[in-house]
Amino acid sequence: MRHGIGPDRTVARLGEPAVERTTDGKELRHANDRAGAIIEVRNLTKKFGHKLVLDKISLSIEKGKTTVIIGPSGCGKTILIKHFIVLQRPTEGEVFFKGRRVDDLSERELNGIRTQFGYLFQEGALFDSMTIAENIMFPIRQHAKVRNWAEVEEVVKMKLAMVGLDGFQNYFPARLSGGQRKRAALARAIALNPEVILYDEPTTGLDPIRSDIINELILKLKRELGVTTVVVTHDMKSAYKVANRIIMLHNGKIVADGDADHIRNHPHPVVQQFINGEVGEDDLAVLRMSGSAGASQFLPRDFE
Amino acid sequence: MIAALGAKAVQDVVDAGRFGRFAWRSSVTAVRSCTRKSTFPLIWTQMFLIGVHSVPVVMITGAFVGMTLAVQAYDQLAGMGLEEHLGVLINISVVKELGPVLAAVMLAGRIGGALTAELGTMNVTEQIDAVRSMGTDPVRYLVAPRLLACLLLTPVLTIFADLMGVVGGALVSFLQFGINSRAYWTFSASAVALWDVSIGIVKAFFFGGAIAVISCYKGFNCKEGAHGVGQACTEAFVASFISILALDFALAVTFKSIYEIFWPIKSIVE
Numbered sequence: 001m002r003h004g005i006g007p008d009r010t011v012a013r014l015g016e017p018a019v020e021r022t023t024d025g026k027e028l029r030h031a032n033d034r035a036g037a038i039i040e041v042r043n044l045t046k047k048f049g050h051k052l053v054l055d056k057i058s059l060s061i062e063k064g065k066t067t068v069i070i071g072p073s074g075c076g077k078t079i080l081i082k083h084f085i086v087l088q089r090p091t092e093g094e095v096f097f098k099g100r101r102v103d104d105l106s107e108r109e110l111n112g113i114r115t116q117f118g119y120l121f122q123e124g125a126l127f128d129s130m131t132i133a134e135n136i137m138f139p140i141r142q143h144a145k146v147r148n149w150a151e152v153e154e155v156v157k158m159k160l161a162m163v164g165l166d167g168f169q170n171y172f173p174a175r176l177s178g179g180q181r182k183r184a185a186l187a188r189a190i191a192l193n194p195e196v197i198l199y200d201e202p203t204t205g206l207d208p209i210r211s212d213i214i215n216e217l218i219l220k221l222k223r224e225l226g227v228t229t230v231v232v233t234h235d236m237k238s239a240y241k242v243a244n245r246i247i248m249l250h251n252g253k254i255v256a257d258g259d260a261d262h263i264r265n266h267p268h269p270v271v272q273q274f275i276n277g278e279v280g281e282d283d284l285a286v287l288r289m290s291g292s293a294g295a296s297q298f299l300p301r302d303f304e
Numbered sequence: 305m306i307a308a309l310g311a312k313a314v315q316d317v318v319d320a321g322r323f324g325r326f327a328w329r330s331s332v333t334a335v336r337s338c339t340r341k342s343t344f345p346l347i348w349t350q351m352f353l354i355g356v357h358s359v360p361v362v363m364i365t366g367a368f369v370g371m372t373l374a375v376q377a378y379d380q381l382a383g384m385g386l387e388e389h390l391g392v393l394i395n396i397s398v399v400k401e402l403g404p405v406l407a408a409v410m411l412a413g414r415i416g417g418a419l420t421a422e423l424g425t426m427n428v429t430e431q432i433d434a435v436r437s438m439g440t441d442p443v444r445y446l447v448a449p450r451l452l453a454c455l456l457l458t459p460v461l462t463i464f465a466d467l468m469g470v471v472g473g474a475l476v477s478f479l480q481f482g483i484n485s486r487a488y489w490t491f492s493a494s495a496v497a498l499w500d501v502s503i504g505i506v507k508a509f510f511f512g513g514a515i516a517v518i519s520c521y522k523g524f525n526c527k528e529g530a531h532g533v534g535q536a537c538t539e540a541f542v543a544s545f546i547s548i549l550a551l552d553f554a555l556a557v558t559f560k561s562i563y564e565i566f567w568p569i570k571s572i573v574e
Contacts, residue, residue: 089432115438125434127426139438142445143343170548192438 037096038063038196038228039084046079048250053079054276055252056093061196066222068239071249071265072274078122080249081198084230085112085117099204116190118197118227122204122233124181126173132184133169136160139191159187160226162218179210186217190225197221199231200255203238215241238277240264248274326524329518330447330546334455337448345480348444348454354415358461364409366465369402370472377480387398388484391475396500398469402505405552407465407560408511413457416519419450420540423523424533432524442524451516458512459505466504503559507552 012153037060046054053076060080061067061084069077082088083095086102095103102113126135136156153169160166163183173181182202189197199218203211215238222229222242239246239260247262248256248271256263256271263275273280279287337343373394383388395560426432435442477483519540526536 047403082433085437087436101411107436111439111441115439119432119434120439121434121437123429125430128429139440142440188438220480270470 018023024083024113032091036062036064036099040096040231041080041083041090042094042096044080044083045091046083047077047091053252054083054090057249057252059254059257061228061230065226065244066218066231066242068231068233068246069242069249070234070236070239070246072272073234074078075077075249076252077249081200081232082229084196084198084282085114085119087119110248115139118181118186118191118192118194118195120186120189120199120202122201124173124185126181126188131170132165132170132176132187133162135173136191140186143192148301149304155191156187159191160184161219162190162221163187163214166215177190179206179213182206182214183217186221187208190221195228196228199229199233202231202234203233203235210240211235211238214238219241226232235273236277250274306488322525323521326443326521329443330376330451330517330520331513333441333443334448334451337444343444343449347452348450350449353418353422354450354453355461357458358411358414358457359464360411361414362407362461365406366398366468367472369465370398370469370474373402373469373474374473374476374481376481378477382481387481388487389491390481390483391448391474391488392495394473395470395492395496396479398473399466399496399501399504399573401504401552401556403466403469404462404507404511405548407462408458408508408515409463409545410546411512412515412519412541412548413453414508415454415538416515416544419516419519419528420523421533423520424526424536427524427526428528428532447516447520447524450520451513454512454516455509456512457514459508462505462508466501468502470506498565503555506559507555510551510555511548514551515544528562535546 008130039061040059042058044054044057044245045052054121057080064095069080071077078158082089082098086095086105088291090103093103094101097113097116102110105113127138133156134154136159137152140146140152140155148217156169157166160168165183165187165188168176168180168184173184175186186202202214202218206214218231219242221227229242231239231242243260245259247254247259248263249268250270255268256266263271266272266275272278337347374390377390378387378394381390381393423432427447432442432446435445474485474488477488478485522536522540522543526532
């Protein structure tokens with residue numbers, strides 16, 4: 001929960017960055033965020049060719065908290081968190097990790113910083129030519145001089161036990177279900193005991209029970225490892241369950257930023273439409289105007 | 305139309321620059337990897353996949369090249385009564401040109417396609433990003449071992465192709481055309497020098513490097529989806545094939561000049 005944010009928060013209009021103020025009108029977000037910020041982006045702009053994906057985004061991620069980034073598909077959520085770990089470089093703007101600017105570092109310099117992150121990719125991104133145990137050993141092998149392999153196997157067992165997959169060490173990723181793959185990928189993401197875990201759509205494609213297992217895992221890892229968590233999702237049930245703070249992106253800008261209650265009661269129509277899963281009037285109009293089934297389908301007798 | 309042409313030219317220059325940077329970074333990383341013990345198992349694995357599995361294909365290619373050369377050249381030489389010199393023509397052609405080039409073309413299809421498809425699939429399924437996210441340089445982990453394995457093994461595979469080309473040519477000459485084997489080998493030994501064999505092996509070293517760098521680059525930069533991976537494989541093969549031919553020409557000119565510098569009289573006599 002972020003303190004000091006009362007009901008007098010200003011509501012960002014579409015196309016404007018969300019700025020939150022205290023009752024005396026003082027801009028709150030930066031002062032509040034920077035105090036315990038572990039990640040910070042300033043005026044982050046990302047373009048692919050002429051397509052603007054992120055438009056001058058400024059935000060901070062608080063240490064030890066769970067920040068959830070929501071927004072419709074294609075709004076730039078994944079691109080934003082890829083900037084946190086500099087898997088993407090900004091077109092303009094700056095990215096800071098623990099107060100150090102990281103977006104201008106070389107790949108070699110970034111390697112050390114990236115070991116402090118765990119990244120759960122949307123589809124898991126497990127190495128399909130390796131077993132689950134080898135996948136989890138991968139970052140350990142890369143960054144530690146292993147002398148005692150029994151110890152490493154013990155670590156693998158422990159990490160798999162944390163995600164409820166102990167016993168799956170010798171399975172290949174192709175033999176696991178979608179939920180199991182995500183849990184195995186999560187075990188790999190926490191192999192180096194990171195300070196920050198980034199989850200990219202952790203519940204997408206899973207049934208409600210498997211989704212809830214992932215949500216519980218996110219909470220468990222935060223509780224037990226004390227990590228800073230950033231979750232990208234469009235699953236509102238998941239967002240409400242795990243978030244200390246929810247940020248909504250729309251058309252490359254932040255349109256809402258606050259705790260779960262703030263988002264639930266947000267007056268902005270785009271936010272309400274998204275969290276309630278309602279189709280917009282414009283989209284409805286397009287659907288109504290498009291051809292009916294009868295007009296767009298042919299039967300064999302039409303050609304006789 | 306002019307604007308479109310200009311945009312295409314600019315894009316081609318950008319792509320060439322990107323490839324140049326990738327090739328340079330891969331080469332530097334590969335050289336550094338030679339001194340890191342942790343990379344040796346990765347190189348060893350790639351050498352097994354690239355080298356051992358390619359031996360039969362390359363040997364078959366070499367054998368057919370030698371046999372076909374014998375069949376094609378016999379009539380011309382026999383017409384002049386020089387059929388016993390058939391070995392000179394076959395063996396020089398095999399060790400200097402056809403062995404290295406055709407072995408490299410076979411490897412571009414077999415290894416290049418596999419490398420591009422593997423890395424391309426890793427790219428579209430975010431496995432390369434996963435390597436980066438865990439603080440590991442994907443060029444060091446994925447490209448350097450493949451490049452080193454190709455550099456080391458393409459010359460070795462070329463020796464296999466040369467050997468089979470020589471054997472194939474000799475067998476056809478002896479068994480089909482009844483050429484005297486003693487005369488065949490004597491003329492061959494007097495004409496084919498260590499220099500000729502070395503040229504072929506050095507060429508193979510460059511061909512191996514070109515195949516690995518092009519295939520890895522195409523895999524790293526392939527577009528999304530099955531179509532993207534397929535297209536990257538096709539582009540990798542075409543680009544590798546053209547580079548093999550271009551490199552072959554450039555190296556032939558270079559080695560000719562070197563030969564003329566060190567053995568000027570012999571080259572005039574020949």
